[in-house]
Amino acid sequence: MELKKEAKATILAHNYQRKEVQEVADFVGDSLELSRKASTVKAKLIVFCGVRFMAETAAVVNPKATVLLPDPCAGCPLADTIDEDSLSELKKEHPRAKVVCYVNSSAAVKAMSDVCCTSANAVDVVRRLRDEEVIFIPDENLGRYVSSATGKEMVLYPGFCPPHMMLKPEMVLAAKERHPGAETMVHPECRSEVVDLADAVLSTSQMLRYAKESAAREFIVGTEVGLIHRLEKENPSKSFYPASKLLVCRDMKLTTLEKVAECIEGQKHAVEVPGDVRARAARAIEKMLVE
Numbered sequence: 407m408e409l410k411k412e413a414k415a416t417i418l419a420h421n422y423q424r425k426e427v428q429e430v431a432d433f434v435g436d437s438l439e440l441s442r443k444a445s446t447v448k449a450k451l452i453v454f455c456g457v458r459f460m461a462e463t464a465a466v467v468n469p470k471a472t473v474l475l476p477d478p479c480a481g482c483p484l485a486d487t488i489d490e491d492s493l494s495e496l497k498k499e500h501p502r503a504k505v506v507c508y509v510n511s512s513a514a515v516k517a518m519s520d521v522c523c524t525s526a527n528a529v530d531v532v533r534r535l536r537d538e539e540v541i542f543i544p545d546e547n548l549g550r551y552v553s554s555a556t557g558k559e560m561v562l563y564p565g566f567c568p569p570h571m572m573l574k575p576e577m578v579l580a581a582k583e584r585h586p587g588a589e590t591m592v593h594p595e596c597r598s599e600v601v602d603l604a605d606a607v608l609s610t611s612q613m614l615r616y617a618k619e620s621a622a623r624e625f626i627v628g629t630e631v632g633l634i635h636r637l638e639k640e641n642p643s644k645s646f647y648p649a650s651k652l653l654v655c656r657d658m659k660l661t662t663l664e665k666v667a668e669c670i671e672g673q674k675h676a677v678e679v680p681g682d683v684r685a686r687a688a689r690a691i692e693k694m695l696v697e
């Protein structure tokens with residue numbers, strides 16, 4: 407992509423992006439890897455092929471760079487389930503609790519939280535808060551999974567990711583029947599009855615590592631279908647079956663090559679995070695980035 411070179415831009419893309427978008431990216435990863443990468447990128451221009459909360463996180467951890475979001479409408483219905491007012495209410499009800507905030511949230515909500523987490527490190531982040539009361543926002547399924555993995559009771563919030571939530575246990579059972587030799591990997595945003603049927607509960611990049619290292623030759627994939635591209639590309643001798651072809655995040659698919667080119671050309675759709683919000687959100691995000 408000539409345009410990318412001319413603009414000296416770095417393109418970051420989430421594992422759920424369209425395959426042609428993944429192919430032009432400098433780095434493709436899960437939410438945790440992308441946050442880490444964004445914090446070390448030297449380029450002054452980052453084009454974030456993902457959804458708004460991811461681009462905002464990049465802008466927070468790398469304030470020297472301009473972060474462009476190719477389609478300004480690429481949001482996250484899960485992040486939209488919680489705003490500052492509802493978090494304020496929850497904090498009033500549990501004044502001593504620490505707030506663990508899933509990255510799928512706005513920068514303003516992160517700014518009111520103690521520490522962020524992604525699906526890759528949520529269990530570790532909560533383990534570190536062993537002796538404290540914890541409010542976990544906004545994904546209830548992830549919170550429930552973390553609770554059972556850590557044995558820690560937490561105050562949960564009723565947010566959910568619509569694509570992951572549409573995956574029902576009967577769909578997974580049907581896929582297992584069709585592919586009896588396959589291992590089942592699911593994302594922790596799935597409902598608990600689905601999580602209970604899985605061989606492994608993993609973030610998207612953890613699924614990539616798991617598939618590579620496993621002796622199994624076939625896998626049922628319980629997450630957004632965009633991940634299948636990297637799974638197949640990186641494991642040409644193995645087979646991957648979506649748990650449901652309906653597991654599509656419409657927001658992730660809003661980014662197209664044309665929009666990437668247009669936003670670089672016109673330097674359009676920069677993501678702005680106000681200074682005071684940025685400073686407070688940075689504290690919560692940086693705590694998540696320490697090993």
Ligand code: 13P
Pocket residue numbers: 435436437438510524525526567593595608609610611
């Ligand atoms: P990861 O990026 O942590 O794999 O999760 C992606 C996701 O579910 C975004 O909603």
